[in-house]
Amino acid sequence: MNESELHTLLLAPLATHQDLTLQQQLFQRIKQAILAGTLSAGTRLPATRQLATDLQVSRNTVTAVWAQLQAEGFLISDRQGSYISPIAQLPLPLGAETSNGDVVLSPRVNALRSSHRVFGQEMALRPGVPSLAHFPLAQWRRALNRVMQNSPQQLLGYGDPLGEYSLREALAQHLAMARGVRCSPEQIVITEGAQQALTLCVSLLSQRGDIGWVEEPGYRGAKAAMQLGDMQIEPIPVDEQGLAPQSCDWQRCPPRLIYTTPTHQYPTGVVMSAPRRLALLAAAQQHQTWIIEDDYDSDFRYSGEPIAAMQGMLQPSPVIYVGSFSKTLFPALRIGFMVLPSQLLPLLRPALHELLRGGNRPEQQALALFIRNGDFSRHLSKMRRLYRQRQACLREALQQTFGAHVSLLGGECGMHLVLSLPDRQQDGKLIDRLNACGYAPGALSGFYLGEEKQQGLVLGYGNTSTSQIMVGVAHIAQYLSM
Template sequence: MNDFDLSTLLTAPLANHHPLTLQQQLFQRIRQAILAGKLPAGTRLPATRQLALELQVSRNTVIAVWTQLQAEGFLVSDRQGSRVTPVAQLPAPAAMAEHDSEPRLATRVAQLNSSHRPFSQEMALRPGVPALSHFPLAQWRRAFNRVMQHQPHQLLGYGDPLGEGALREALAQHLALARGVRCTPEQIVITEGAQQALSLCVLLLSNPGDIGWVEEPGYRGAKAAMRTGDLHIEPIAVDTHGLAPQPQDWQQRPPRLIYTTPTHQYPTGVVMSAPRRLALLAAAREHQAWIIEDDYDSDFRYSGEPIAAMQGMAQHAPVIYVGSFSKTLFPALRLGFMVLPPQLLPRLRPALHEVLRGGNRLEQQALAAFLRNGDFSRHLSKMRRLYRQRQTALRNALIQQLGEKVSLLGGECGMHLVLQLPPAIQDIALADQLIQSGCAPGALSGFYLGEHKQQGLVLGYGNTSTSQISNAVAQLARLINR
């Protein structure tokens, strides 16, 4: 056995003026020496009285350190004293770096990293962010305070994993009236945003290696959910009538999951026609596929009546309807939902109870009150008017700066427009330049999986004021025209 070498390990005295106490300093010193291999297994430590004298500390300090080291399994004591227990040595940094480059992890991380562009939500023209300064904080605070006054302690524990009953009831009523969704409160599952709902669909309805269809171009979050579930992702082209699968697609690469945004395709803004919707429902039934209908911002429609959800077009449709309050209220709320087909609910409920825990109960109850008392509907009406004005300002600014022939996609719904660019202009490079100017549009080519990518910019106007729009478009025009 090795002797404990005070001359090399404990010669440095413990500091009296230090953020850590003497006890904590000694504990860290011994623990790190064991982990670093300076005190190998079997090394016998000195008696507590001897070490206390050497370090000029209280013996109780040393005893407390020895007790903690024994509790964590670093030391074992017997009649002969205390000795170091066998501890696995961590690999050297070089070996760790080699392990981190393991192919499966590297491929997945590389795929996710390729789409990431950090920027602030306050930057002009960022798509997907609502008008945060126009959110009715007073009404929200009032709804939240009512919850806190009546049942705060009961809501501090875990709730129903599928969500608060009051919110599910209020949401079912809203979805039936506003979106034409066929559902009961029992079919609704409250999630932490729409992204968790997408991940749950992949987790519960597919197996690794299954095929998942996504729109081309399409939402990157859906692709990320499928990638983390090890699905084989197939891009399906979008035309002027929405997702356009061909007969050979069903024959040669039949999907397990189909992700689509039929009411307002993201990012192009096209609406899937009724014949295309019915054909997709019929084919999904025939091939035993599930459709994930992401209805992310169709509450903001500016011409005609709102377009009803595809989910409500047929009884027992093979559709999981997904939504979120990130666009209609504010992203930090982190509340979304999915509506499960009634035929799925009995089989999925036990699994959902295993993977969900029922949190955000105070916020869910406040949101239920916000829906019931009409504050939510009034807020949507105000935002429709505001976003219509901001979209008009954006269109006018683009025409003024780039000319009458400016090519735009979308506009009947939502909070963004797509500016189409000629192939000679690289949209990713242009978007990166705009970030330096405080603007954060999305690069249209980044929404494609295949090699044939259209160049363009996804211009968000939800959280961009009229004055910001004017300045941002002027900067955009300078970069395009130089």
């Protein structure tokens, strides 16, 4: 840059009515010129007194800019003056076009890409979202206020890496009564949602190349956790009794980890039978395999008594029991948990202490209080009644629209139904159309890993009113007839 160009750059007027001060404007001007290569290394800048006079600003303004540039390493000053520091030529930003037009990414990125999923807004018929309008905010606010009134300063620091003991204690009591889980508070690890629990299970209990079994069709989050751990994923079919491994599967691809949702299979809704559970437990012990039991939606069962967790059927158990409060309370809470087998706890505790920091302490203690004072149980009871009504509305609307023999999966538990579609009907294209008018069901085909995929819609009714259900079913019928 010659002297004329330098003069033009530095003496361009500074705006007096901007959000940035004069000092900030001058600093950004010079810094960006250096980063862009306009001001090259070795360029001598004018004296602060002269530049201040030319710009009609105080000398302190220019001196402060020079000092900041020098502190950040952009400027070198000595008795002879101030010069631009030698600086490397910056490459193109990550993601910009390169010479071959490619951006190098981990192979995991492509494996983790999902289709037909819309995030960032709450849309009707989305599976896995509870009724946010019916959450008891007043009771929750009261629990948070009580926690913060008692010991606010103590809760601002790091807590137990495994989570607040008061929550683990309350949770152990609740799981024993409601789910038949047998554990002590020490076996519970509080996580940031169930997904973090799955990721921890994979990272702590498997090595690269180990085999992980998942349900086919099954939860995408479990597959994502295994893909991030570089595991070899084997889809195991699900039948009317749940996960259905054959004896040859144990010989052909013995797993290190098995992910299953035995109480309410996601997305088909089937329940794993007692004989199937016992056989899976026995085989897991024989092959030194760990079972990850995700107790998905088990709190919302609408017929008969609740089905107890598989974890409590055998002690000591090869089961890591995983759950969260995203469906029972609200997703933004981001509190999940895992119950470690007693034999694993002393082995994993040192690693967990390195990996975890204890989470949001006030919210964990508020949740413990929320459980102990009965607000949690009362909320679950209220939601069971609401979801039962909404499911009946959805079922009736589907039957009236498509006929009494419409093919539906699930319904005994949870917050969704699956509408099976003919193979010729591509559920992905149907969902794109539904997204455009404010509905976000899941594509059943997206829950499969293999080539054979059943077409269908996973219709969530948890956060969808009866009026939205009726209109949504009408949209589905309209697009299916096109």
